[in-house]
Amino acid sequence: MTSLARKRQNRWNVVVNIVLIVLVIVWSIPIIGLLISSVRPQDDVLNTGWWTVFKGDGDFTLNNYRRVLGGRQATFTDAEGNVLRASGDNLSQAFINSFTVTVPSVIIPILIAAAAAFGFAWMVFPGRKLFFTIVVALLVVPLQIALIPILRDYMKIGLTGSYLGIWLAHTGFGLPLGIYLLYNYISTIPRDVFESAFLDGARPMVIFVRLVLPLSVPAIASLGIFQFLWVWNDLLVALVFLGGTSDVAVLTQRLANMVGSRGQDWHLLTAGAFVVMIVPILVFFFLQRYFVQGLMAGSVKG
């Protein structure tokens, strides 16, 4: 590379970095504000901005979290040492509900999608291309179209309001993208690997479990992250198929309710919002390697 080109490259890198830094700041400020507000007492939140804590005034408290996480009656101690009782928002129950909904809603479609992708990519059966085309076409169908017909069928067989119902709904809605993503990855595994296993005497099921699944870990992980974030953040599907009753309500529903019932209680809303956010943030931080890998899946030779 000539020195001129290198100079230009450097200048371009500087520009890119500046843009990235600005974006990070723009995205981070509200989150930091949210976090700080959620640990400030009610009076402080209402009277001063969250940035004033950097001047050193103001207290910190975990009472907001106790209240939003607690059950019908939350017990906590205020700054003066008084024991107070107040109605909680039961987010801990919703937290468990969210997990109950999310974990199977991630695992089931991934397993089905991996098997389907393997079939589409490597097994010969009549109608393979047609079925795959249909699957890909389903990618562009908005799920809202399917809500009402599915709900009516659920009513008939009594699946509404059950976890099984919402697992199946998320499975169905997640499958087209899942199959498509995993197909792209699995179809890049060299043919020789399968043929070799075939000659070794492996049946398709063995090939799937012993070869395809382990080899697809990066793609499966990234699909898992996508599906997890989508299901965790979903409000619509949960509202339609699970209903709003408090024993099954997921975090997003509970948070939406809080916005309605506690519109002024910023200290509680921010704490609630942070409880909802914490899991996706953790997932992202711990699995970001796969996140990037997954987006790149198939584009470069592994």
Added chain:
Amino acid sequence: MATVQLKNISKVYEGGVKAVDSVNIEVKDRQFVVLVGPSGCGKSTTLRMIAGLEDITEGELYIDGNLVNDVPPKDRDIAMVFQNYALYPHMTVYDNMAFGLKIRKFPKEEIEQRVREAAKILEIEELLDRKPKALSGGQRQRVAVGRAIVRKPKVFLFDEPLSNLDAKLRVQMRAEISSLHNRLKATMIYVTHDQVEALTMADVIVVMKFGVIQQIGGPLDLYNNPQNKFVAGFIGSPPMNFLEAAIEADGDDIYANEGTFRLKVTAEQKKFLTPYIGKSVTFGIRPEDVSFSNTAKDGVTINGTVSVVEPLGSETHVYTSTSKSQVIGKIEPTLVPAPDSKIYLIPDMAKAKFFDLETEQVIN
């Protein structure tokens, strides 16, 4: 061990492309048979049909005398080594080699014993705990071979196993596979596009082109007695020189006349060339069968101009332009003729070949 017999085997792909056309090959027990030909000649397809990875459209395939057309690959008792190794990237070398045995539910001790034994033969014992990506190309190929060895199959199939290796390693692995064959005393069928591999490794070479077998024979047999122009040109490096020449009688003698020079044929060649008097044939001479001369001599020398000289140390290749074509000659390394100078090459006429211009079959 095992014999393999292909009887009139054909492969027609969807859309009517005939990849393999009525192939007959008989592989004897413990033989090393090499299928060789340019890409697209059907050699790999033939091998894949033997393995069971491709259906046989027509014909019969026997392994050890049993018809196996409809026997699934895993029950044919064959093992195959692929061009790009086809190792399982997420498994260690040990697990790669043990995979086939585990699936066949061999007892653990026996798997261990067989893998260690194969690793010892291939000198990869210290690599058993590594993953394929931590191995070099040559090591990977060894593991791929090891995976075949542990199965103790009736027949080993190799599909261009050395093409992905660099030239030096290829020569080394070539010798190793040959010695492996001697050691295991197994029946092996080997596919390659490299005629050097074929010549050096094979007991029997099968030369293919466009799905049709051109000739079957031992390495020297193919080299010395090619049946047609294709085999003559394919076996040997640099390839045999071909010149179009008219056969003419001059007194008692018969000459092959290229235009600017003519070559007197031997008494034996005279017998079968007599019917061709007045016609043109393809005259073939191998580069190693010509020698250098300073002067032109009617009936003896090929006359031309030097176009390229390639000194190789052990010999010199000289590309000679005649009036119509090019002749490559292997001459002594001390001789380095200058480009564009006149050159005279004396072909050893006893080793020259004549091919029919239309059928391209050898005339004899």
